[in-house]
Amino acid sequence: IAPVTIEESGVYYIGVKCTTTAAMGSLYMDLFSIKSAVSEGLTLGEYTADFAAKESEWHHYNPNTNVFRQWAAVTSGNETYMQTTRTTYSYMSIPTELPGVYESPAFKLEAGHEVSATFDYSLSYDKADNFAEEEKDKTQLGLFLADKDVPSAFTTAVAVGKDASGERKTATGVVKIGKSGIYYFGFLADGPEKSIDGNGNITYNLYGLTLQDLTSGVSLVSDGSTVSYKFADNVLTIYGDYNAASIYGTNGVLVGSYSGVNQIDLNTLQRGIYILKVATERNVLTGKILVK
Secondary structure (H helix, E strand, O other): OOOOOOOOOOOOOOOOOOOOOOOOOOOOOOOOOOOOOOOOOOOOOOOOOOOOOOHHHHHHEOOOOOOOOOOOEEEEEEEEEEEEEEEEEOOOOOOOOOOOOOEOOOOOOOOOOOEEEEEEEEEEEHEEEEEHHHHOOOOOOEEEEEEEOOOHOOOOEEEOOOOOOOOOEEEEEEEOOOEEEEEEEEEEOOOOOOOOOOEEEEEEEEEEEEEEEEOOOOOEEEEEEEEEEEEEEEEEEEOOOOEEEEEOOOOOOOEEEEEEEEEOOOOOOOOOOHHHHHHEEOEEEEEEEEEO
């Protein structure tokens, strides 16, 4: 998959050429599409995808093989999340290509801005002892950034989750935008190439994603009560009436609690991402800040 620039107006034809070095085998083509390049994207303040309400905004790049299953929505109780699986075999090694890119809508991002990403996931084996340790080390679910709408462009890692205990975990990361333009975020899942005995299966669950532009500040609005903040030079300024503001590390530890002040100097905190919770008369609003 690659973008093509038309240098001169005129009539053109598109053909598909297939070649193989194998003496026997089959070649499949399950999708062919042509689309114009994207010139506009969503403005990123804070974007949350729980995949129950926003799954239609995302796009699947997925090979049609027996090794991978396309990302699909799964509902358990009151929660809807995305899931894919990877199958391995003891008698052969499978390629490490990923089960397609699960790609976000386009975002218009500015040079120099820093974007934080947080996603909840779980990784699990059907039989963990059916994989060698060096094979299990390959298992991960990562969020990558691309400046083109093609799978090969997703090379900048933003956040990676590698815990394969089967428990629900959270992965976080920050990426700095090098130049202004249109960008995409995409999930890539990797795993073992081979199992020890018979078939082996790895299940990847993706529960939710939050993206936030840490540079610009975000307006938080709920139920008619408006609170906004600006964060610059490690100083947090809160606008509007609020009851209390609390700041937590990503490990959940409270590092500061404030009320009755509108400017808070956070230079004493260590560099990193922090969770801001602002309690108003109507709600508790949450955002993220990056201390440099």
